[in-house]
Amino acid sequence: MADVSSEQENRVADSFEEILTMLPFIKEASQALREILLANLVMIGEIPSPTFEEDRRVEFIQNRFVEAGLHNASADEMGNALGILPGTTGEQNILVVARVDTVHPLSLDHTITLRPQSATGPGVGDNALGVAVVVTLPILLELLDLELQSNLVLMGASRSLGRGDLEGLRFFLSNTEIPISVGIGVEGFPLGQLSHDSIGMYRGEIVCTVPEEYDWTRFGATGAIVTINEVINQIQEIRLPRRPRSTIVLGSIMGGQAYNTIATNAVLRFEIRTESEQIGEEIFHQMEAIISDVSSQTGADISLDVFARRRPGGIHYRHPLARATRRIMSALDIQPRKSPSTSELSAFIGYDIPAITIGITYGERQNTPEEEIIIEPIFTGLAQLTGVLLAIDRGFCSEN
Template sequence: MKRIPALLSLVLVSICFTTQRLQAQQTTPKTPQTSAVDKRYIDEVKALTDQPAVKKAFQVFIDLEPQTKQDHITLTEIPSPPFKEGARAKKYAAMMKEAGADSVWIDEVNNVIAKRKGRTGKKTVVVESHLDTVFPEGTDVKVKQKGDTLYAPGIGDDTRGLTAILAVLKGMEKASIETDADVLFVGAVGEEGLGDLRGVKHLLRKGGPKVDSYIAVDGDGISSIVHRGLGSHRYRVMFKGPGGHSYGSFGIVNPHSALGKAIYYFTTEADKVTRQGVKTTYSVSVIGGGTSVNAIPYESWMEIDMRSESPEKLNEVDKLLQAAVQRALTEENGLKRQGPDLTVDVKKIGDRPSGKTDISAALVQRAIAVTKYLNVEPQLDVASTNANTPIALGIPAVTIGSGGIGGGEHALNEWWLNDKGYLGMQRILLVLLTEAGLDKGTNPSAVKSSSKR
């Protein structure tokens, strides 16, 4: 008995040493992401902020804060579970119309699109937030306030984003800001989970509106600039057999055995190729199947998630999964003593493209310049957001935050605090105006000219 503590200590030391060694092996040098910006973009932002109309819009955002808070609560309390965003879409469309958009419509997949015409319309800039939340139907989404903090599922991700771009539209209208380019304010469906970015994929489909640059608004704060899309492939793999009694049918194919082999072969090979280069991840996240301890299962399935900002690396890991599944299928069928062969169904349930908008691109440079103007150090990031799709299509795109601070995303106790939240709207407006161009005829004291709109 006296030897047990010493033995446990030895085991723990061994585990710690092994963990440290593995972590060291998995450490990949990161490419430094500098926030250097060309002076011309700094000058561009300064010229914009000197405009009376822009100054007026900045003040409008502050004056509108009580209404913006109410809009935020109203939208949060309209459930918007995956694939069931319709009710929120209808309300958001009505809000956009009331805010002054020239035309508002809900498309075939329930995206809300509000168009604000530019003077020439030679260019189109999208400003977008997503309508859906991760929470299933029946979730209590009533907003609760404790002090200055708002609590509710989805209040930050991404209902705050929807509210922010709605406020930007209101500010542009009240300050009579006109742009050269057309602007599309979009509430998109299908950003979360198995939604697979279907809203933005539909928006940017062949035959859809031509989009020249894309500004997604997701998350809080005013420092992050996501310009690299973290792509993902997701699969549901199901092995199927006849099933039967564990004793009486012994010798038939066993789907669980094949699944176990597939997981082993996949993770063993994936481990080798993901220890170097761009960070690439893989996870066997969900498994299921079987009916009883004394029954050979008739099916066994798993769901796998793999991610990388490198399309090449992502495809490499994908191929390893396909090979592992086929190897496991062949080996299990080779072991059978009776009955039909095992079959397998490999279904892709998620495909988020990856890629990046280069740091030197005008949109990224402008986002950096705007962030620095607000006296905040830009954080250049990689993430999986709606910007993935335009980035993969070669459309300059970034994702920026909506202001304020928050936490608990995807949890029932999600929260958001209005800590100078108006700065989020100011930042969105400035990035938008650098891309869309401020019409020289803009006059904060003038009534909008219908000939322009």
């Protein structure tokens, strides 16, 4: 077994050299697109695009696809922006996707500030940069005079986050007549991220409502916040196995109206993340039991709403796609960081399509209005993406 994989490794390495030697040239040449890429980044990022309200951003992307001369440049009924760059043979179809929605509301000032070394603003890295890279990709390939054999399907995916639950990408994959051979998810940051498998996930809300006619003389009559606190205490007591790795993320909590009014409502947002589908089910059932228990003790109305589920899966560490991507990263001095994903990758897994998610540059303060990305590493990120595309296109990432 060891011999076979070593033999395969060598065969790939030999055939791979040409791509690896092209990478520094690609990185250098992509600098010529600095203004075009940054202009796309700013114009995309300054269009607010909360989940379910991505229309204006999608329209912009669609116009860019039309200007780039992509085939079938359009938006589908789920609000995804799509375009196809036809390959010379069209034997494979590579889907490159970036989500277009953000966590930021329409009302937030979406101004992006551009400095020589960095760009700052809400959603600039997550995921305006990913989208900007996808819309700039046809120009990059033209600049590099690279003609792929495979068809390149470019997509700005809507309804990905929160309650969107990857609806846009799932819709496309379940309704398209184009057989997608490989998927690449593009995220603004971090550069070095390599996700090729997805952990299982349940995402939901626990909503606690105290009825208006509540009997305040009863036990626990301190309102919805104290009740939800009791739910949290009991969730914390759920025993989680060390293997398969599992965790419960309590992501956000809201409740109450004022200093001096007993809260009549409270909302807890959570995610269960686990490498095992079965463990996920068990934790979910335990949470249901906790809610039923606390509800009966306090008389409060508590509901559990799970609106997004992902099953664990993906490609193996040794899969040629994962291996080729790691080698491309190493050649560009990028430190690969395996990071299980709950994002676009999960949709590909649902359709048994080998896929990876990669980042383009470094950044910080993700999902805050002061989110920031560093400009210079973007060109390394572009070389990385182009290298992976070439590797897929030339057949170095296929198990067959």
